[in-house]
Amino acid sequence: MSSTNTQLSVIDGVCRQDAQRWREFDAIYRPILRAFLRNRGLRDSEASDVIQDVFVKLLGKIDTYDRTKCRFRTWLFTIAQRTLIDHARRRASHDKALQGWAAQMLKPSPSDSAKVEQEWTVIHRAKILKHALRVVRAQVSSRAWACFEHRLLKDRPAADIARDVKIEPNAVYVNACRVLKLVRSVCDEFDEDMSHAFESDMSRGS
Amino acid sequence: MPSSLTCPEEAELLAVAAGEEASNELRMHLAGCPLCRERLGRLAADIAMLKQVSPGGFA
Numbered sequence: 001m002s003s004t005n006t007q008l009s010v011i012d013g014v015c016r017q018d019a020q021r022w023r024e025f026d027a028i029y030r031p032i033l034r035a036f037l038r039n040r041g042l043r044d045s046e047a048s049d050v051i052q053d054v055f056v057k058l059l060g061k062i063d064t065y066d067r068t069k070c071r072f073r074t075w076l077f078t079i080a081q082r083t084l085i086d087h088a089r090r091r092a093s094h095d096k097a098l099q100g101w102a103a104q105m106l107k108p109s110p111s112d113s114a115k116v117e118q119e120w121t122v123i124h125r126a127k128i129l130k131h132a133l134r135v136v137r138a139q140v141s142s143r144a145w146a147c148f149e150h151r152l153l154k155d156r157p158a159a160d161i162a163r164d165v166k167i168e169p170n171a172v173y174v175n176a177c178r179v180l181k182l183v184r185s186v187c188d189e190f191d192e193d194m195s196h197a198f199e200s201d202m203s204r205g206s
Numbered sequence: 207m208p209s210s211l212t213c214p215e216e217a218e219l220l221a222v223a224a225g226e227e228a229s230n231e232l233r234m235h236l237a238g239c240p241l242c243r244e245r246l247g248r249l250a251a252d253i254a255m256l257k258q259v260s261p262g263g264f265a
Contacts, residue, residue: 125259126258173218174217
């Protein structure tokens with residue numbers, strides 16, 4: 001199902017320092033990191049500085065990333081979080097006081113850490129999925145896209161869509177299914193799983 | 207043991223995940239096939255995620 005069999009994934013490309021893949025990576029991950037850092041209370045200019053620091057660290061450590069040990073998202077989160085803590089330390093040192101935001105960043109409780117990582121996961125998944133939708137929409141026929149979008153996103157009846165695009169109702173699902181597989185495949189390139197919530201439920205035995 | 211040995215195509219499961227009524231044959235298959243129940247759950251989760259990220263369609 002994954003296109004990673006035939007195409008170098010973005011993450012693999014970055015690991016190999018492929019310039020084109022790095023540009024794609026930057027375009028995807030800079031907004032993700034910015035959204036995360038802004039949610040953590042940084043001003044836009046501060047966020048830009050921290051993102052640069054994250055990218056510098058990432059480039060220095062990328063060859064140590066082992067996808068068999070953890071998801072790329074988790075690995076990058078660790079780098080982003082550590083960079084943010086370094087930033088908080090510098091800020092605290094500059095202010096000569098650990099209070100407010102900086103204190104919270106430096107002394108997070110376990111529940112805070114879990115909450116922050118969950119926030120990161122939600123941002124990451126949504127941004128990657130939106131990117132995947134843009135990529136796939138440009139790849140597939142307007143008919144296939146209409147079946148996917150109108151049935152799965154807009155919840156229109158299959159019979160109405162079939163009439164509009166002049167196909168059998170069952171073919172609406174065949175088309176939607178093909179598009180969905182492509183969307184999953186692009187998400188795979190970023191080590192992101194659309195059905196993560198389902199997996200979490202399964203692992204909890206519910 | 208599934209009532210039918212052949213597992214349904216993904217598109218058939220997608221229809222059910224999207225809210226279509228399952229045929230009796232499919233319902234019986236699902237009752238006996240944990241793999242297909244998992245496939246169905248995954249498709250339902252995918253649809254929920256899509257709606258959450260792009261409510262009302264993809265602009």
